[in-house]
Amino acid sequence: MSQNEKVLVISDLSLSDTIGSSDPRLSGSNVAKLVEALEEFKGDGHLIILGNLLDLGVSDSSVSEYETARAALDHNELVVSFIANFTKNHHGRVVVIPGLKDRSLAWDEELSTLVINRLGATFCLELEVRLHSQNRIERVLVASGREFDEHARASDPYSPFDTPWATHRLTDVLPKALREGPSLLWGAERLQDPEDLAGLAASRIVYSKVLKYSVFALLPIILTVLVRIPLLASLPGIGRLNGLRSLSKLRLELLAITSLIDIIVVISIILFLAQRVYSALSKASPTTMGTKRDLNIASRIGAQAVLRRGYKALIVAHSRQPELTKVGSGYFANPGGVQPILKKMPGRLGLPAAYSMVSEVTWLELSTNNTLKLELFGFTSSTHVPFINRIVASPNENFPRVPSLIASLPEGKDYDELDPRELIRxxxxxxxxxxxxxxxxxxxxxxxxxxxxxxxxxxxxxxxxxxxxxxxxxxxxxxxxxxxxxxxxxxxxxxxxxxxxxxxxxxxxxxxxxxxxxxxxxxxxxxxxxxxxxxxxxxxQRGSREKFLNRIVKATAYWLLTLIIGTFSIWLDGTFQRHARRITIDKAVIAAASRMIASPVEVLPHLLNRFISPTLFTATIGIAIYLVAGLFLPYVTELTSEHRSQSSSGLTEREIVAAYSRGTLDYFALRDDKEHFVSHDTLIAYANYGSTCLISPDPIGPEVGAKQAAKELISTLRSRGKSIAVLGASQQWVDFYRSIGLHEYYIGDEAVVDVTSLSLEGKTHKGLRQAVNRIRKYGYTSEFCSPMEITPEVKDQILEVMTRSRKGDAERGFSMTLGRVADPVDDDILITCCKDPNGTLVGFCQWVPAPGIDGYSLDLMRRDTGEHPNGLIDFMIVETIEYLRARGKTHLSLNFATMRGVLAGERGDGITQRVEKMVLKRLSDSMQIESLWKFNSKFDPDWSPRYLIYDKLENLPSVLLSVAKAESFWEIPVIGRFLSQDQEKKTTVA
Known part of the structure; x- marks a missing residue:
């Protein structure tokens, strides 16, 4: 395509011989309005019909597809004429890509010949559009989208015998279901989410059966009102009132209050029954009540693989969910459709979701000038919506009524039909x-x-x-x-x-x-x-039924035990104290039970009543607190293996890290004490600490898949009642975390050194240069190796240095340490060994690979505690920098400087920052906070901020305790004493 040409992409015309005649709810006016809007298209261009030109799915089996297609083309002369004349009017081509409903165009030669003769179109399964812009060619891949749907994907799309589940559903299941239950499943063939048949049937049953006959529940209320009128007049207090006016007013007030209570109770019962019926019937639905499934997620993830092949954009249809969004450095688009679709609408007032026929016509336009430009246009037209749906459902009022520009990239806004606030609503x-x-x-x-x-x-x-x-x-x-x-x-x-x-x-x-x-x-x-x-x-969030019943049984047992003790106390007191009125055992039971609920009905002696009554009621309060606290305070469910997804491509955790690692902390996701959630080729490492799930590092995977996997995990954690925290989150992920309702708190900076530009020359690095030269002068040397190359003798020396430097072999950490030293399983790590003039190892650094910065990231840095010249650590780092520079690497990540920005005054000068700075100064003596910052500064690093992500302010204390447990901050003065009861995690040494 040249710069002055455009491409129109439309989908789901679904031409048939019934639209506009036999079913007024599926009006053919959408096609007419689309043609009218496209008549405004000027200049040269091409037309792509991306799936479902014809509706050959749910049809009469006695009529051949050829006859059905011919009748559909004859019945829709307006759009047929527009398509047939498009080539002549716009000097371009018309390309048809078969969809699910007209898949037989791929192998039925008679059928395809009919369409070619009538429309002048050509056929293909996949199309590459090349747009010339200035000095380069932008390539766009156009496909039906069925290949990204596991239920509609065909191994051989040219074979009539390759019929995936979506085909059987369209040609076999739906026709039979529509014949047997047309009122419940009407429009099911146009359901936007084809997997939601159970939800559709459940919603129709609730609104057409349950709520329809719920009006009869008002009859008992009317009868009770009629019965209450004489009863109110006979109340004992009524006769003592003075004046007819007061009498009438009070009667009316009592009547209104009691009737209102009845109405509230009846409505609550009706809503409860409606929800129970809907929940029971819609269990097979892939979505929960009121929510919608992202039907483009698989295609959007697939777009990343397409973009890696050199394409600028991927355009698919199939899902009929219009979208125009950015994916990495390219774009993903779905033109939506033309014909009305049956959409799931969230119900009002807690009612079940309702399904309404929605007529939203959308299409895409591609053009190029200086760069590729994609535009999504659309409008909505009126469709038949049942009265009950208009009352209980919340329609989309934001869609334009006339053809309008909805989204435009790269310069305009994007468009995604799903509400981005769905996860936080x-x-x-x-x-x-x-x-x-x-x-x-x-x-x-x-x-x-x-x-x-x-x-x-x-x-x-x-x-x-x-x-x-x-x-x-x-x-x-x-x-x-x-x-x-x-x-x-x-x-x-x-x-x-x-x-x-x-x-x-x-x-x-x-x-x-x-x-x-x-x-x-x-x-x-x-x-x-x-x-x-x-x-x-x-x-x-649903909890454990066994836990609930167990707690109820225990609370009941405690209450009965208290009742028995109270009963015998009352009976024994009455027996031995010889009161005027003897207390029998049955009266003692009634007296004790009534006092446990603070409503005494048996008279007891004054002294006994004075002590026993508050004691029994206090016991009831205590049992209630025990019951409620036990049921709901620790009420969280761990993320078990059944909730952990698998990679769609079968990649292992280590393979995902190797393929998609972009951060300096990614390799630490492979710690042995971290659990792994794998989905959409994305790895998320986490650990459970009580009611908090601590995630670290950021999700590792392709951009779209990583964000989707994070949404799925966080949604699952919220449904399990877990608090959520991300430790060491990078700046690149902060906006995403905010978008899903999380909050960030700055915790410090990571020092990343550019090894290609660091030089020891000049006055600035005089101290560093002298330290390194001093170590070299004393005859210290460095060696570099991987765990596979380390000899047993060197390995023993490494463990000995660790033991002496840490006064034991326990290594602490979670987010920025690997937890293993010189383990052969980590064959891609780098170990820097420093030896004294006698060849004895006196220090080492372990570095993990960080492909995102084209270098390595520091894991461990240890030196011998014996007498050695100052600068041993400086020497190992400088030697490593020179080693990496010689091998073409560019960056090296060093220590983490806690709250560096606060100490440096870069985070503001408010009261909060002043308090933080004062506390940090006090803690620096024991935790080396300020000294680490100044040590790292010697190497002129770039500072990469890191954050603690948390979900709610009220959960922050438990999150901070979880971080302290994970990082094993037991050495903090005073605080460590309270935390040291937990078992320390030890490093596993191979």
Whole structure:
């Protein structure tokens, strides 16, 4: 293509002889509107129809595909005419790439001849577009996209006998299902996510069956209202009221309140049943409630491999999910489609997702001037949406109504149909619910321990006995305690904590009203109840049923044991003290049980009652705290092997590090004490420390695959209730971590030396030059080898130096140490050995490969504690720099300087920075913080900042403790004494 030519890419025309006639919901107006929009196209160009020109999928088996195709072309004369005249009008070519619905174009010669004769098109399975821009040619690969879908990929696309699962689903499963259940599966052939048939059927059943007949639940409410009217008139307190007006007003208020409670209960039951039905029926769905699957992820990851072959962009269709995004130094694009598709829409008010036919027409334009330019255009048109869907679902109102530019690269904005906030959309509801539950728990507890207002209590006692108010007050106290314990589970998104909290809040509304007319607390709890119900999808973490039942059994046993002790205490006191009224064993049971719930019904002697009543109720409070704390405080699930994915290409962890390592810490992912999560050819190393999952280093893999794998792992960790931390994160990953709801905290800089430019000449490096020359003058030498080349004698000397320098053979670290020394499994590491004039090893440095900087990164640096000239470490580093320079390497990563930017005054001069600087100065004596910074500065390094990534501020203390455990910071004065109880991790020495 020349610079003045363009390329139009459209997909999913799905021409058939039914669109626009037999089914008004699948209107043919989209094609007409597209043709009208493309009529504005001026100049020379080419047209690519990228899959599904014809809809030959779900069709009558008695009619041949040839007859179906001919009828479809005859029925859609407008678009056929436009395509047939495109070559003449724009002096270009029309290329058709078969898709899933018209795959037979690849092997059916009669069918392809028909299309060629009618449209003047040519066929191919894959197309390379070459665009001339200034002095270079930009290459773009255009493919159907089926090759990236494991369910639609054909080993031999030219064979009619090679039928993947997607083909069977389209030609066999759907036709049969549509015949047997047309109302439930209508539009399934146009479902955007073909794997979501179970979710579609479940949603249709809920909205067409469950909710449709739920209106009959209002009949009992109407009957109860009619029954309550005479009952209200007969209440004992009503007769003592003066005045007909007060009587009528109170009757109406009571009637309204009780009816409102009934309505809330009925609606809650209906929503609960709807959700239970939907959850049970949609278990086979690949997506959770209200969420959508990224259908382009496999193609987007595949784009990286395409770009490595010299292409500038990859364009695919198949998923009908429009997209235009950057991938590394190139682009990935999906033109979307023309015909309406059935999309999953999140439900409102916590209702299940609804499926609506959405008509969004999109297409791509490619052009070139100074560089390749890709533009995504689109518009939406009206389609038939059922009334219930318009009420319960949240449609996309942001799509333009007229043909408009949606995205443009490289100079404009990109476009991804999926909401980038999908991974963090539950964090805000969880935090709000956590704070609210915690606050209202405190308020409820305080309210229960303070006397009610007399005027309000008097009104309550006019209608109810005093025991009811006393029992309601005790219930409010228990609910307050429960909410305090449940708040932690709520913050983790635990489903069980949500269910119990919802029930407790609902009961709390009633108990606050009955204990003394606390309308303010009841209103606040009612608002919290509405919030919990509306955001129920945010609480999806499921725990262990065995753990739950075990805790319930223990709590019940403790309560019964307390009841037995209380019963015998009361009975024995009544027997031996010879009270006027003898206390039998059955009355003792009732007295003890009623006092455990702060609602005594049996009269006891004054002295006994004074001591036994608070004791039994306090025991109940203690058991409640034990139950709630045990269920929800440590309620996290480890990431077991069943949650660890596998590399799509079968690469091992070590092969992934060798192929995709870009950071200086990547090799440390191979530590023996780190677990590995492998997905999308990406390796993520982590370790569990209590409720915290500590990740280090950053994900290792292809850019798109690494980010997707990180999203999957973090999503899994959040669903398991784990706190998340990344130790030693690089600046390149900080923006990504922010985008998924994490926060960063600066912890220091890594010194990276440019070995090609470092020189010992000049006044600046006088001290370093003198130290190195002094060591050389005394006859010290250096040798370089790999673990495979080390002799047993040298290896023994290395271990001896380690033992003396560390006063033992324990090596500490996690994020920036390998944990192994001279192990033959690490055949690509470099070891610098320093020997004295007698040939005895007196120091060594172990370096791990860092392909991202074309060099090595420091792992261990040890020297003998004996009498040696100053500068031994300087000598080993300088010798290593000269060794790497001679072999064409460019960089060497040295020590990590903790909080260097704060000490250097580069992080600002605020109060926080001043406090940090003061603390660091105090710790420098024992932890060598400032001395490490000044030592590294001698080599003129570039400083690469490193960060601690954490998920929530309230989790920061546990994250810091996990870091201390991982890095084994036991030598910190005072702090180390509290941490030293944990077992130290030791280096495994080969």
């Amino acid at each position: 539950f964090l805000r509801p969880r935090r709000i619910a956590h704070i609210s539950v915690l606050a209202l728990g405190i308020i409820d507890l305080a309210s229960a321990l303070t006397p009610p207002l007399r005027s309000r209590l008097r009104d309550i006692l006019e209608f109810l006995p005093s025991n009811v108010a006393t029992f309601a007050d005790a219930t409010t106290a228990l609910i307050g305690v429960a909410l305090l314990g449940l708040s932690f589970g709520i913050s983790k998104g635990q489903r069980l904590a949500w269910a119990i909290s919802t029930l407790a809040v609902a009961v709390g509304v009633i108990s606050n009203l009955l204990k003394g007319g606390d309308y303010e607390e009841a209103t606040a709890l009612l608002l919290l109840l509405a919030f919990l119900l509306q955001n129920r999808a945010a609480f999806d």
